[in-house]
Amino acid sequence: MKIALLGYGKMGKTIEKLALEKGHSIVFKSTSESSEGNFDEAEVAIEFSSPEAAVENISRTLKAGIPVVSGTTGWLEKYDEMVNLCKNRNGSFIYASNFSVGVNLFFSINDYAAKLMAKWKDYKVSVEEIHHLQKKDAPSGTAITIAEGILKHSDKKDWKLDASEENTLNITAKREEDVKGTHIVSYDSPIDTISLKHEAHSREGFALGAILAAEFLKDKKGIFTMKDVLGLKIND
Structure with missing residues (x-):
């Protein structure tokens, strides 16, 4: 799986390490100051940036037709806007406040x-x-x-x-x-x-969950949650 990392702080670096160990590749990564790689090669994007950057990152990814997994918090006043964009673009989107x-x-x-x-x-x-x-x-x-x-x-x-x-x-x-x-x-x-x-004892639980969500989302269309990823909707 070819992954774009939008946000390359502590969490992004942990996701990169574990994704590579699982046999995935990182084709693009970005911070607020710089980026490297080819965004258009990505099969899925994992977004852990900042509240100020999240909406722009998610919008860019959905408009490019790339499934996006977002774990950034503090921007949810725009969540419905991103859901509508995903629907209009027939895209793929998972947001979770926590992927562990x-x-x-x-x-x-x-x-x-x-x-x-x-x-x-x-x-x-x-x-x-x-x-x-x-x-x-x-x-x-x-x-x-x-x-x-x-x-x-x-x-x-x-x-x-x-x-x-x-x-x-x-x-x-x-x-x-x-x-x-x-x-x-x-x-x-x-x-x-x-x-x-x-x-939580380490960031690895969050990172592994985000990778699991990306693996689930690839090749799917729609808006999902971690309950879908983990099969926890039995009694909903």
């Missing part, structure tokens, strides 16, 4: 737990996320996806960073040195606490 297989299993566990806990009003639910100091957006896209899974089964109206309102789901975001990504969902009652936790 473990995190996507966690999303499904979180969804089920939220449904199970919905009637137990003594338990107050909250979300905490911890990331490295260089992460630009807060809360993380993963935390937002977790919150949306909870809200589907809750009488709370919305999520908010550092919320204090009774009808709002509180997300706490922390930035610490060299944390790959930790997400904790807590159900607190006066007598006990139930916690669900996912802790």
Whole structure:
């Protein structure tokens, strides 16, 4: 599989390393300052850039007829626009706030737990996320996806960073040195606490998931999610 890497930071370099180990080739890679290779040779693009560059990168790829996998967060106010562009171009697109297989299993566990806990009003639910100091957006896209899974089964109206309102789901975001990504969902009652936790130990889980998504997307048409890639839509 011939891959274009749009964004060549820590994640892009990890994807490159693992993709080459799996027998794929990198035919193009770009940063905000430079690019090398031949974009038009790509059979699929993997996009991990910045919130400011994501929409332009995704648009360029869809207009070129190249399937695109995007893991950049912080740009989702334009998500519907990209979906419409994909449909109009009969393209191929996967966006995920997190490509880690473990995190996507966690999303499904979180969804089920939220449904199970919905009637137990003594338990107050909250979300905490911890990331490295260089992460630009807060809360993380993963935390937002977790919150949306909870809200589907809750009488709370919305999520908010550092919320204090009774009808709002509180997300706490922390930035610490060299944390790959930790997400904790807590159900607190006066007598006990139930916690669900996912802790990433390296970037390789995210990178492998993105490559898996690219392998899935190649030669397909449409808009997909990691639930499609991993076959997690059984109880949807």
